[in-house]
Amino acid sequence: QVHLVESGGGLVQAGGSLRLSCAASGRTSSMFAMGWFRQAPGKEREFVGGIIWSGGSTYYADSVKGRFTISRDNAKNTVYLQMNSLKPEDTAVYYCAVGTSPIRVARGEYDYWGQGTQVTVSS
Numbered sequence: 001q002v003h004l005v006e007s008g009g010g011l012v013q014a015g016g017s018l019r020l021s022c023a024a025s026g027r028t029s030s031m032f033a034m035g036w037f038r039q040a041p042g043k044e045r046e047f048v049g050g051i052i053w054s055g056g057s058t059y060y061a062d063s064v065k066g067r068f069t070i071s072r073d074n075a076k077n078t079v080y081l082q083m084n085s086l087k088p089e090d091t092a093v094y095y096c097a098v099g100t101s102p103i104r105v106a107r108g109e110y111d112y113w114g115q116g117t118q119v120t121v122s123s
Contacts, residue, residue: 022114050105
């Protein structure tokens with residue numbers, strides 16, 4: 001089991017920035033990748049981006065590319081989502097997730113999820 005705790009959400013004006021954190025504990029040796037997802041009211045959950053834990057390669061959804069950056073701190077088992085140039089349409093609950101299988105991650109399937117943190121961007 002991997003336990004995830006997100007933090008850093010809040011209210012920000014359009015054009016502003018926020019940094020989300022996701023701290024992992026438990027069986028962290030099983031982590032292959034960590035991903036960020038978001039879900040706005042009335043909408044389906046959307047993939048935001050992810051990072052391969054060992055190599056650090058990152059990948060992003062087109063909707064956030066160039067504005068969001070994912071990084072990690074291996075010593076702290078923590079992943080960060082730096083969000084810049086925020087837009088009202090970025091408003092959502094943001095979740096981090098851990099994938100343990102490369103094949104499943106390639107399909108967008110993650111195994112462990114955090115509780116989510118609210119991000120609200122005002123216009």
